[in-house]
Amino acid sequence: MARYVLKFGGTSVANVTRLRHVAHIIKKQADAGHQIIVVVSAMAGITNELVDYAHSLCPDKLSPEHDVVLSSGEQVTSGLLALALSQLGLKSRSYLAWQVPILTDDTPSQARILTIPTQGLEACLSQNIIPVIAGFQGLNPQNRLTTLGRGGSDTTAVALAAALAADRCDIYTDVDGVYTADPRLVAKACKLPQITYAEMFEMAAQGAKVLQARSVELAMKHKVKLRVLSSFVEVSGTDVVEERNFVESTCISGIADNQNEVRITVKGIPNQVGMVAEIFGSLAQNSIPLDMIVQNQVIDGRVDLTFTLRQSDLERAQHVLKDLQKKLPFSHLEIDPDIVKISVIGIGMRSNLEMGSLLFKTLADHNIAIQLITTSEIKISVILDKQHTDLAVNALHQAFQLERG
Amino acid sequence: MARYVLKFGGTSVANVTRLRHVAHIIKKQADAGHQIIVVVSAMAGITNELVDYAHSLCPDKLSPEHDVVLSSGEQVTSGLLALALSQLGLKSRSYLAWQVPILTDDTPSQARILTIPTQGLEACLSQNIIPVIAGFQGLNPQNRLTTLGRGGSDTTAVALAAALAADRCDIYTDVDGVYTADPRLVAKACKLPQITYAEMFEMAAQGAKVLQARSVELAMKHKVKLRVLSSFVEVSGTDVVEERNFVESTCISGIADNQNEVRITVKGIPNQVGMVAEIFGSLAQNSIPLDMIVQNQVIDGRVDLTFTLRQSDLERAQHVLKDLQKKLPFSHLEIDPDIVKISVIGIGMRSNLEMGSLLFKTLADHNIAIQLITTSEIKISVILDKQHTDLAVNALHQAFQLERG
Numbered sequence A, B: 001m002a003r004y005v006l007k008f009g010g011t012s013v014a015n016v017t018r019l020r021h022v023a024h025i026i027k028k029q030a031d032a033g034h035q036i037i038v039v040v041s042a043m044a045g046i047t048n049e050l051v052d053y054a055h056s057l058c059p060d061k062l063s064p065e066h067d068v069v070l071s072s073g074e075q076v077t078s079g080l081l082a083l084a085l086s087q088l089g090l091k092s093r094s095y096l097a098w099q100v101p102i103l104t105d106d107t108p109s110q111a112r113i114l115t116i117p118t119q120g121l122e123a124c125l126s127q128n129i130i131p132v133i134a135g136f137q138g139l140n141p142q143n144r145l146t147t148l149g150r151g152g153s154d155t156t157a158v159a160l161a162a163a164l165a166a167d168r169c170d171i172y173t174d175v176d177g178v179y180t181a182d183p184r185l186v187a188k189a190c191k192l193p194q195i196t197y198a199e200m201f202e203m204a205a206q207g208a209k210v211l212q213a214r215s216v217e218l219a220m221k222h223k224v225k226l227r228v229l230s231s232f233v234e235v236s237g238t239d240v241v242e243e244r245n246f247v248e249s250t251c252i253s254g255i256a257d258n259q260n261e262v263r264i265t266v267k268g269i270p271n272q273v274g275m276v277a278e279i280f281g282s283l284a285q286n287s288i289p290l291d292m293i294v295q296n297q298v299i300d301g302r303v304d305l306t307f308t309l310r311q312s313d314l315e316r317a318q319h320v321l322k323d324l325q326k327k328l329p330f331s332h333l334e335i336d337p338d339i340v341k342i343s344v345i346g347i348g349m350r351s352n353l354e355m356g357s358l359l360f361k362t363l364a365d366h367n368i369a370i371q372l373i374t375t376s377e378i379k380i381s382v383i384l385d386k387q388h389t390d391l392a393v394n395a396l397h398q399a400f401q402l403e404r405g
Helices: A016-031 A046-057 A064-070 A072-087 A119-126 A152-163 A197-205 A213-222 A275-285 A311-325 A347-351 A354-365 A386-399 B016-031 B046-057 B064-070 B072-087 B119-126 B152-163 B197-205 B213-222 B275-285 B311-325 B347-351 B354-365 B386-399
Strands: A003-008 A035-040 A092-095 A113-115 A130-134 A137-139 A145-147 A168-173 A194-196 A226-230 A238-241 A254-258 A261-270 A290-295 A302-310 A332-336 A339-345 A372-376 A379-385 B003-008 B035-040 B092-095 B113-115 B130-134 B137-139 B145-147 B168-173 B194-196 B226-230 B238-241 B254-258 B261-270 B290-295 B302-310 B332-336 B339-345 B372-376 B379-385
Touching (some): A003 A016, A003 A152, A016 A035, A016 A072, A016 B046, A035 A072, A035 A119, A035 A152, A046 A064, A046 A072, A046 B072, A064 A072, A064 A145, A064 B072, A072 A092, A072 A130, A072 B046, A092 A119, A092 B064, A113 A152, A119 A130, A152 A168, A152 A213, A194 A197, A197 A213, A197 A238, A197 A339, A261 A275, A261 A311, A275 A290, A275 A302, A275 A311, A290 A372, A311 A332, A339 A386, A354 A379, A379 A386, B003 B016, B016 B035, B016 B072, B035 B072, B035 B119, B035 B152, B046 B064, B064 B072, B064 B145, B072 B092, B092 B119, B113 B152, B119 B130, B152 B168, B197 B238, B197 B339, B254 B386, B261 B275, B275 B290, B275 B311, B290 B372, B302 B311, B311 B332, B339 B386, B354 B379, B354 B386, B379 B386
Parallel strands (some): A003 A035, A003 A168, A035 A130, A092 A130, A168 A226, A194 A238, B003 B035, B003 B168, B035 B130, B092 B130, B168 B226
Antiparallel strands (some): A137 A145, A226 A238, A261 A302, A261 A332, A290 A302, A339 A379, A372 A379, B137 B145, B254 B339, B261 B332, B339 B379, B372 B379
16 A cells, blocks of 8 residues: 555646546545545636736735635635545545644745644544645644745645655646646657656746646655656656656756746946845845846946846836835836746756757857856756747757657 | 624625725724724625535535535635735734634534634734634534535624624625615615614515524624615615614515525325424435425325425435435425515514405405415515516505505
8 A cells, every 4th residue: 555645736626527537536546545645726727816806906015815815726626626536435525724734934925834743634544534635825823824836736745745754746737747848839849757856846947837846846855756647648647756767868858948037127226235135135025036137247337137037026026126216226127028038957967068058059050149048057048039939949959859758 | 982893795895896995994984993893705606606616516415525615705805805904004814714713513504603712803903903804604623614504704793793792793785774675676665774683584584685594693692783784885774773663654674585495395295103304304414494384184194295495405405305205105296496485574563463464465466376374473474476576575565555664
């Protein structure tokens, strides 16, 4: 008998038909004699709707009330799936985060899990009851609801798998694994049978939507075996592992594209000590994470600062920066929403200097201008004009010989 | 300084515009120096949607999971309204039932409030924070969510007003008070400035949708002053009081119509001891409340039993009765969904025998056949063919001289 955490994303539970189908997937595992813990997201589209409501009432800041509103979606799914399981004759019950409890810190909208006492869940499992846990939610020290950030249900699933010492954490989604590039952009994209935690983390961080980056980080830390697979088709998925078998010659695991970022340049900042800290500090205080950051050269005692952030944070970031302008008289903001971030990812990167050259040469050959560059041990990311997305991803996929799969 | 509980129903919080308007109503009371406790329903339409989901997954019985699904609607509203209040510069926070806590028994979908510890809310009020409490929800002894039945937010509001010794409980809705009849049916219906608890209870129980009957019962028991008023127009509402001032000659307070019931006749039941208890016991065990009940005469050792129940319970009732047929071989079921229950209500009924005669004569004069009759101290109800609703209500409204208002 093995113990598995099964997590089902928003499209997997989008309607009553899908919920019934998911119940059958769970039943199959339970019938095989395994102990099953289920984690669910909100039904597809619900969270966006709730975000819109909250945003139109309170556009300029995040409060604990946003978490109260947003976490309701997962509550609905957990109750509905428990109903669907009981209709198949399985014993099950829903658990909300405050009932488990999943204890977090008190950062609104981006809470971090502190600990998960498991006595209640263990008692539930020992009675052959399948717990259906609302993902994405937590309970803070003030006894109030928190949420774990977009895609937070993945983190809930991995944290539970770690706390309950599960044999594996299966992430069911609407794609059947991790691909070398977005299959909607690259017709020849191949599914990877295996990918390392480090590569998966970069893929997720750079825009591949299949897993939340934080959940991969957590899985890596606690050595939780992860499997990404589809709830729509029954085919083998992708295993996220510590070290992958090098059966292929390429050292690049994939190409990620992220079209949900926007570039901001703060122009003409007086070049004084602490100025950068002031700007980034204000954004951080408002829980606005930045991605790529570039500081230009000082000209006439003034400097430009360029960074990228999520489109969904743009409005709040503009508020924060306009406020800051009173204290730090920069000249103006330049905003470009028409960008794409393309990242080439692979554990081979660190030992292979030619990868960067190949990336830049390929883009140059296609007359694609690079706006920003960042690199890490296992990835290179570039910002391009959004219109080049298709051309760039396909050209790079071919150049890095990812088609052979 | 007075302490008021303000309760806002589904249409009052149906969208972001309505929520902002409600926030202004609350601000006006808070600015006048009053202590305000807010109770909210789900946004109009949400609960029906959630019921449909749960029902299509599990049509034949109610489980605690239904409560988990259904209670999410009020959670959303409480968070959103707290956001709207904070945008007006008011200190506020949402409270879910498990946070207050509102402690109930463990009857799924129809839980009863046992007690409400108020230390948390009192501390909140003493810091000038307006609590926005999710109505309709409760927490049972097993630490699981419950719901209080349709319209349960009224009961939450009244129970909180009693527990917190509030000076009044204002029920904001989409009508501006209690009328002598449904204004959509009777053009000359008049708003009542006052109505007694007993009359209001019967009006609610007999189908007037303005207040949940249980909440009126609770208000009567704890002498909570109730006011029914509109969140859409600023006019005086109706006060629900212990004794009303008889400024008018009529002793009838109003006419209620209920088109949401269905009539079932169980035909040809073997006439044996305990047979009625068997049938009603089975329905009660499945939490299906009956309204009017009539047992026909025994013919050839067999008897017919007729009763009415809510349309929404019909499908489950049919299941229960079909099951019962194996044990208690009745011949068949007759179901008539095309009925209306019309009730004439007034504290004068008990001392005025002519009221019944006037009711029956009026219907006879209009050739309207009566199918069933029940009476109580302060009301007479009749079941008619649904097509006569309009004619019957208007004829009775005129006959009982309710137009003078």
